[in-house]
Amino acid sequence: MKSLQYINSIIASKKDIGLLVFRILIGIAFIWHGVPKLLSGPEGWTALGSMMGALGIHLFPTFFGLLSGIAETFGGLFILLGLFYRPMAFLLVGNLMMGTSIELASGAPLLQASRPFEEGVFFLGVIFAGPGRYSLDYLLHNEVSEEERNLI
16 A cells, blocks of 8 residues: 555656646547548538538538637647647537537437547646646746756
8 A cells, every 4th residue: 555655646746747748648539530521622522511510500510610720729839838738628628529419419429529528628638727837838838947947
């Protein structure tokens, strides 16, 4: 039992490193998924935005498809950098919950619809956790000593 407490104390003391690793990996994943959507052009944006028809939303499919690509690409970049972290995480929660709703309304299997839902839950959690110490938000909005600034 003592060894579990020791391991837990080590892991807890490295929270900021864990948040950094999370931000880098999930940021890259969202950029990876968002860039092709962004580069697909008006035809791809329209196809993506038309999926909202499953929810009865048929207005401006090109705009909403482009918006999804922008949210994933730049949301991923800002998450990776830890800049505007909480607003970007909130934006991605909305995007992912819309994706979940579309999947469910289209009759997709629960296993398929659960992916965007689970990712949205992750982002909901990190809204509360914050970006951590090794982020641009921390660097820009906290009083950081010159010595700490040189380490970041």
